[in-house]
Amino acid sequence: MTEGNFVDYIKIYASSGKGGRGSAHLHREKYIAKGGPDGGDGGRGGHVIFRGDKNMWTLFHLKFKRHFRAEHGSDGGSSRSTGKDGTDVIIPVPLGTIIRDADTDEILFEITEEGKEVVVLEGGMGGRGNxxxxxxxxxxxxxxxxGIEGQEAWFRVELKVLADVGLVGFPNAGKSTLLSVITAAKPKIADYAFTTLKPNLGIVEYRNHQSFVMADIPGIIEGAAEGKGLGHYFLRxxxxxxxxxxxxxxxxxxIKKEYDILLNELRKHNPELLxxxxLLAISKADMLDDELKSEIEQDLPKGIEALFISSVAxxxxxxxxxxxxxxLNE
Structure with a gap:
């Protein structure tokens, strides 16, 4: 999947269906001149529903279809026949999706489970027959x-990638290389900043057929929380x-200064991230001898466990x- 196909933010319009009209039919039959009222109820309008889909990991499918309208309910008929309910509109989204009210920015709900369905707009009730x-x-x-009118609203749909481990670092720190080595992921890798323009996910195979998910997040630069570089679009x-x-x-x-800058950007974006x-990994450690390692260890930040690694070696x-x-399992 190319960078252009990764979409993690979209604004959509949705409207639920109007309820069908109740019928005012009067029963008429041979030899029964005045059979009385027998008008049926109108059908319910279609709902607008979001559903979690574990096989999706981007909102790209919403990029070119941003308007969703559920079907109206059918009108009631004679002989107390109830009208057909309007067809629901089901919008599949990846796990980790947050739905906000576009006007108030309020978080309405989030979907983190496969198959979970949330009715965001209820269809109008059908009118009662006579x-x-x-x-x-x-x-x-x-x-x-x-029938009762349906509802309509604009929504902001945001995706927050679900992963056990998130890689945090400046551009060109070696995150994509590490991901490509310890998982089957094949992120774009080059020797310049901002090679990664979208989060990449990889599954790390561990012992006894166990595994966990690692995400390569686009690199942080100083001022990212204020929107510099790739800004808060990836911090979430x-x-x-x-x-x-x-x-x-x-x-x-x-190293300590870089760590403090990274930590500060996370703090400004959301203090709960702290x-x-x-865990701190010092990459490209294959270029160090024991003496250099000892010198670096003296200046490492306190309060975080650190280890030396080399993806290439x-x-x-x-x-x-x-x-x-x-x-992860403590």
């Missing part, structure tokens, strides 16, 4: 209820991750997977 209104004082009512994906793996290359001028478990990756698995 036989409901028959009484001892009004035996031939010649009126029935109209980190909110779903259980564990944050900070990746800083060994040839960085100041409550997540964190396949160094420290087994230890990294062991650490990640341990953190």
């Amino acid at each position: 036989w409901h209104f028959k009484s001892s004082t009004n035996q031939t009512p010649r009126y029935a209820q109209p 994906h980190i909110e779903r991750n259980s564990l944050l793996l900070f990746l800083i290359p060994a040839d960085s001028e100041d 409550d997540k478990q964190r 396949q160094m420290g990756l087994t230890e990294l997977k062991d650490k990640l698995w341990k953190y």
Whole structure:
């Protein structure tokens, strides 16, 4: 899937169906001149429903169809025949999708389970037929209820990628390379900033046929929380991750400073992100000898466990997977 096909934000319009009209029919049959009211009820208008689909991971299918209208209910008929209900509109979305009211920005609900359905707009009720209104004082009512109008609204649909481990780092820190080495994912890799323009997901195979999901999030730059670079469009994906793996290359001028900047951007975006478990990996460590490693260890940030890895040289990756698995299952 190309970067242009990854869509994680869309605005759509939806309207539910109007209820069908009740019938004011009067029964007429040979030899029965005044059979009385027998008008049936109108059918219910169609609902607008969001449904979780685990086989989807982008909102690309909504990019070119942003208007959804459910079917109106059919009118009631004679012999107390109820009109047909309008067909519901079902909008499939990936797991991790949040639905907001486009006017108030209020979060209405989120979908994180396969097959979960949420009715976002209910169809209008069908009107009652005239036989409901028959009484001892009004035996031939010649009126029935109209159907209730449907509802309409604009919604903002946002996707937050679901993954166990989120890779956090500056552009060109080696996140895509790491993902390509320890998973079957094939992200775009090149020696320039912002190679990754969309989150990439990969499944890390662990021992005994166990696995966990890792996400390569587009690189953070200083000021990302204010919208610089790729801005907050990717920061929201980190909110779903259980564990944050900070990746800083060994040839960085100041590893502690880079870590503090990354941490600060997360804090400005959402302070709750700092409550997540964190692990620090120093990438490109194959260029270090023992003496250089010792020097770097003296200046590493406090309060976070760190280890040295090299994706290219396949160094420290087994230890990294062991650490990640341990953190995820504590």
